[in-house]
Amino acid sequence: MVQEYEIIVIGGGPAGLSAGIFVARQKTSCLLISKDLGGQMNLIPKLENYPGTLMSSGPLLAKTLESQYLSFNGEIVYDTVQMIEETESGMKVKTSRSEYISKSIVLAPGKVPNNLGVENESTFSNKGVHYCTKCDAPFYQGRVTATVGVGGYLLESGILLSRMASKVYLIYKGGALGGDKEMIASIEKKENVQLVPQSSIKAISGNNTLQSIVVLDNSGKETTLQVDGLFIEMGSKINLDFVKHLVKINTKGEIEISEGNATAHPAIFAAGDATNIPYKQIVAACAGGATAGLSAFNYIERLKGKPGIRADWKKTIGDTIFHY
Ligand SMILES: Cc1cc2nc3c(=O)[nH]c(=O)nc-3n(C[C@H](O)[C@H](O)[C@H](O)COP(=O)(O)OP(=O)(O)OC[C@H]3O[C@@H](n4cnc5c(N)ncnc54)[C@H](O)[C@@H]3O)c2cc1C
Structure with a gap:
C-alpha cells in the first residue's frame, strides 16, 4: 500500500531538515526523504558562521537538526527520489525503493560542487x-x-x-x-x-x-x-530531473521561487541551494526551509478550509502599519 503523508520534504540538508522541523512541529504528518543526512554540511569540518553556535561542525549541526526534527515525530527515509507525478489522490513521489503520496511537497535537493578531477583531490579535501x-x-x-x-x-x-x-x-x-x-x-x-x-x-x-x-x-x-x-x-551540479516538469527552472538550473518560497506549482515549495536565492549559505538554507515548511503547512490548512498561520504580524497605529 502507498503510504500517505500531508507533506513530503525532499532533501536532508539544512533547508530540508529546517522545513521538516517547522512542519512536524505543527503536528502535521511529514516524511523527509533524502539520499543522506546533512548534504553539503558533511563537507564542513569547521563551521564558524552559523549564528548562535561557536566551534561547530557541519555533521554536528546536521545531527542536531535531525534529532530536533525526530523529536516532533517527523519521519525520515534514506532513499533517492526519482520522479514526482500529479495524481488524483495527490502528489506521488517515486523513490528507488518505494512510492509515497502527499498533498504538498517541499523541495530542498541542494547541489553538489564539481571536482577538478585531479589525483589526490579527495585525500586533501578540507586539508588544504x-x-x-x-x-x-x-x-x-x-x-x-x-x-x-x-x-x-x-x-x-x-x-x-x-x-x-x-x-x-x-x-x-x-x-x-x-x-x-x-x-x-x-x-x-x-x-x-x-x-x-x-x-x-x-x-x-x-x-x-x-x-x-x-x-x-x-x-x-x-x-x-x-x-x-x-x-x-568549477561550479556545481543541481539535479532536478525528477521535478522539472512541475516547477519553473531558471537558466542557471535553479528552481525559481517567489514570496513564501512558492514555486510555479501551487502545492510545491522550495528552499536552499537548489533555488534562485543569493548567498547560498547554511543560515539562508535554514531560513528558506522554515518559510517553505510553513507555506506548505498553510497550503494544506487552506485545502481543509482553515486559515493557517499568519505570514506577517501587523498592527496599524494611526496611518502607520507596523510589521513584527
Ligand atoms: C565545501 C563547502 C563548504 C561550505 N562551508 C560553509 C560554511 O562554512 N558556512 C555556510 O553557511 N555554508 C557553507 N557551505 C554552503 C552550505 O553547505 C550550503 O549552502 C547548504 O548546505 C545548502 O543546504 P541545502 O539544504 O539547500 O542543500 P544541501 O546541503 O546540498 O542538501 C541537499 C540534500 O538533498 C539530498 N538530495 C538531493 N537530491 C535528492 C533526491 N533526488 N532524492 C533524495 N535526496 C536528494 C542530498 O542528498 C542532500 O542531503 C559550504 C559548502 C561547501 C560545498
Missing part, C-alpha cells in the same frame, strides 16, 4: 583543498593560496582570497580572464594576486595537509607552487 571560497577563505589569513575555476566563480574566489591571503595564484585555462569587467579590473589591480593564464593543475601533493601543486601550461612547462590552500571553483 576547498570548494567554497566564501565559506573557507577566512581560514587562510596571511597564507599562500591558489584558486582554479571558471568564469565568475573564479573571479569572486580571487577577490575574496586577495582580502585574506598573503598571495593568490589565479589559475585558468584561457589566455584572458572572462566575466564581469569590473571584477577583472579589480583583480588585475591586486598586488597579491598573480595571474597564471593558459594553465591547469596537473598534481596536488603534501603530507597530512596540502603543500604544493604542479601547474601545467599550454607549452607543456610544469611549475611547482608551494601553497597552503587550493580553492576549486
Whole structure:
C-alpha cells in the first residue's frame, strides 16, 4: 500500500531538515526523504558562521537538526527520489525503493560542487583543498593560496582570497580572464594576486595537509607552487530531473521561487541551494526551509478550509502599519 503523508520534504540538508522541523512541529504528518543526512554540511569540518553556535561542525549541526526534527515525530527515509507525478489522490513521489503520496511537497535537493578531477583531490579535501571560497577563505589569513575555476566563480574566489591571503595564484585555462569587467579590473589591480593564464593543475601533493601543486601550461612547462590552500571553483551540479516538469527552472538550473518560497506549482515549495536565492549559505538554507515548511503547512490548512498561520504580524497605529 502507498503510504500517505500531508507533506513530503525532499532533501536532508539544512533547508530540508529546517522545513521538516517547522512542519512536524505543527503536528502535521511529514516524511523527509533524502539520499543522506546533512548534504553539503558533511563537507564542513569547521563551521564558524552559523549564528548562535561557536566551534561547530557541519555533521554536528546536521545531527542536531535531525534529532530536533525526530523529536516532533517527523519521519525520515534514506532513499533517492526519482520522479514526482500529479495524481488524483495527490502528489506521488517515486523513490528507488518505494512510492509515497502527499498533498504538498517541499523541495530542498541542494547541489553538489564539481571536482577538478585531479589525483589526490579527495585525500586533501578540507586539508588544504576547498570548494567554497566564501565559506573557507577566512581560514587562510596571511597564507599562500591558489584558486582554479571558471568564469565568475573564479573571479569572486580571487577577490575574496586577495582580502585574506598573503598571495593568490589565479589559475585558468584561457589566455584572458572572462566575466564581469569590473571584477577583472579589480583583480588585475591586486598586488597579491598573480595571474597564471593558459594553465591547469596537473598534481596536488603534501603530507597530512596540502603543500604544493604542479601547474601545467599550454607549452607543456610544469611549475611547482608551494601553497597552503587550493580553492576549486568549477561550479556545481543541481539535479532536478525528477521535478522539472512541475516547477519553473531558471537558466542557471535553479528552481525559481517567489514570496513564501512558492514555486510555479501551487502545492510545491522550495528552499536552499537548489533555488534562485543569493548567498547560498547554511543560515539562508535554514531560513528558506522554515518559510517553505510553513507555506506548505498553510497550503494544506487552506485545502481543509482553515486559515493557517499568519505570514506577517501587523498592527496599524494611526496611518502607520507596523510589521513584527
Ligand atoms: C565545501 C563547502 C563548504 C561550505 N562551508 C560553509 C560554511 O562554512 N558556512 C555556510 O553557511 N555554508 C557553507 N557551505 C554552503 C552550505 O553547505 C550550503 O549552502 C547548504 O548546505 C545548502 O543546504 P541545502 O539544504 O539547500 O542543500 P544541501 O546541503 O546540498 O542538501 C541537499 C540534500 O538533498 C539530498 N538530495 C538531493 N537530491 C535528492 C533526491 N533526488 N532524492 C533524495 N535526496 C536528494 C542530498 O542528498 C542532500 O542531503 C559550504 C559548502 C561547501 C560545498
